[in-house]
Amino acid sequence: MNTNRRWIARGGATLFALALLYPLTALFARIGAWQWGEDIRGPALSSVRVSLLLTGCAMVIIVAIGTPVAAYIARCGTRERLFWQAILLVPILLPPLAMGILLTLAFGPYGAVGSWLEHFGILMTNSAPAFVSTQVYVGMGYYVLGAVAAFDAVPVMLQKQAALLGLTPLRVFLRVTLPLSRLGLAVALSIAWVRAIGEFGAVVVTAYYPSGMPVQLWVNLQSFGLPAVMPLLVVFLAVALPLPWLVHVLAQRRRHA
Amino acid sequence: MLKAHIIKKRRELSVDVSLELERGQSLGLFGASGAGKSTVLACIAGIEEPDDGFVKLDHLQLFPPSLPLHRRPLGYLTQEPGLFPHLSVSENINFGITKETAATAEQKQWIKTLRDRLQLDPLWSAPASLISGGQARRVSLARMLARKPPLVLLDEPFAGLDRQLVRELIDDLVFWAQTIGFSMIAVDHHAEVLKRLCPQRVIVVEQGTVAQQGTWDELYGSPATPSLRSLLAPI
Incomplete structure (x- = not known):
């Protein structure tokens, strides 16, 4: 690409980015002085802790379960793969509110699993497990579908060559498949993270408490109005963005290493 | 000793080939493109699974049932070097x-012997993704030989390389076949290459079946089919 074309392409990408970020100009709207007093700051910081900690737990579960499932689906024949992909699309396609209602009914005290878990003292509504399980449900499909695509991109022949060099299937996965798919896995993980940490519709039904950042934004809007929403919005961007971005940075670095 | 009978039905071709190979010997599979030679080799390697038949290497049953790839004591080289791009040449x-x-x-x-003979010293620490095609073939050959496999399968490993490099690689392979004592089956549709690589015996595969087998002299002396005569004729 010559220099002129590069600058034209860069200009186009800049316009695209500006359009994408345009809604953020509303942060400068005249809505009165932003409120960040103790009555707002305390619950807001608590919601940041809840969101980061519990979304982190959800990501660990998603990666631990989703990675082997994705590796299996990537090796399936066309028909079986389409079947699994249809199943993964269900939680993605459901409106978040509907997902929250279904989760509450299925895992709540009146559902079979919910009442069974309650025997062990695990409450599946308005609790940390409810929060985490909701995020797992909303984020899992995104991660697994992305991970399947990432595994698909690794040439099968390379994996067979590795096996013929004496590596067991697990070692082939760890030494060839996983390193060669890391960029795709990073993208899948960051999408799942963004989807989960920003989830409101499902979480507001299953886990109003402990409040994560999206629910706290809603509470602030209802209780104090827009001036109490904007600072939390800035905090949300500041804490939610770095982790998925860092994953991309690390994956790119190792790609070019 | 390798004994194999490969039966594999494909959409456009049915392969039915039997072969035997004594330890330390070499065998060429010769024929036109699409005759089924590579399918035979892939089935012996385990890259593909035969529909029927058997593959036995000394006392080890490779098929049936299909022995997992990591337990097959063989090396398999194709025209794609298949290097791991995230690793260095030495890795x-x-x-x-x-x-x-x-x-x-x-x-x-x-x-060290492999490194010296294949002139890999200047490449040793280079990322495998950044070396040339010819260098990659040398690296993949070294990788296969590093484990000293008792059976080596070569599926047109020199396609697309210049004659000088092909000559060097053939000399290396013949040298190591004698040094290590591995058995070798090679597939190629260039008689000249195959004859240098496997001078002892050749099987001609046509339309998925064995059309002729014997020494190269027998093959050149009385080719069994008109298409074989055409394949052996100088360009």
């Missing part, structure tokens, strides 16, 4: 070697 060559084996003096000496 590729040592890929199939356990840490314990790599630490032995004998293995270290063997890797």
Whole structure:
């Protein structure tokens, strides 16, 4: 690409980015002085802790379960793969509110699993497990579908060559498949993270408490109005963005290493 | 000793080929493109699974049932070098070697021999993704030989390379076949290449079946089919 074309392409990408970020100009709207007093700051910081900690737990579960499932689906024949992909699309396609209602009914005290878990003292509504399980449900499909695509991109022949060099299937996965798919896995993980940490519709039904950042934004809007929403919005961007971005940075670095 | 009977039905071709190979000997599979030679080799390697038949290497049953790839004592080289692009050249060559084996003096000496003979010294630390096609073939050959497999399968490994490099690689392979004592089956549709690589015996595959087998002299002396005569004729 010559220099002129590069600058034209860069200009186009800049316009695209500006359009994408345009809604953020509303942060400068005249809505009165932003409120960040103790009555707002305390619950807001608590919601940041809840969101980061519990979304982190959800990501660990998603990666631990989703990675082997994705590796299996990537090796399936066309028909079986389409079947699994249809199943993964269900939680993605459901409106978040509907997902929250279904989760509450299925895992709540009146559902079979919910009442069974309650025997062990695990409450599946308005609790940390409810929060985490909701995020797992909303984020899992995104991660697994992305991970399947990432595994698909690794040439099968390379994996067979590795096996013929004496590596067991697990070692082939760890030494060839996983390193060669890391960029795709990073993208899948960051999408799942963004989807989960920003989830409101499902979480507001299953886990109003402990409040994560999206629910706290809603509470602030209802209780104090827009001036109490904007600072939390800035905090949300500041804490939610770095982790998925860092994953991309690390994956790119190792790609070019 | 390798004994195999490969039956594999494909959409456009049915392959039915039997072959035997004594330890330390070489065998060429010759025929036109699409005759089924590569399918036979892939089935012996385990890359593809035969529909029927058997594959036995000494006392080890490779098929049936299909023995997992990692337990097959063989090396398989194709026209795609198949290097691991996220690793360096040296990591590729040592890929199939356990840490314990790599630490032995004998293995270290063997890797050094490969390194010197294949002129890999200047590439040793380079990322495998950045070396040329010809260099990649040399690296993949070294990687396969690093484990000293008793059986080596070559599926047109020299396609697209210049004659000088092909000559060098054939000389290397013949040298190591004698040094290590591995058996070798090679597939090619260039008689000249195959004859140098496997001078002892050749099987001609046409339309998925054995059309002729014997020595190269017999093949050149009385080719069994008109298409074989055409394949053997100089360009």
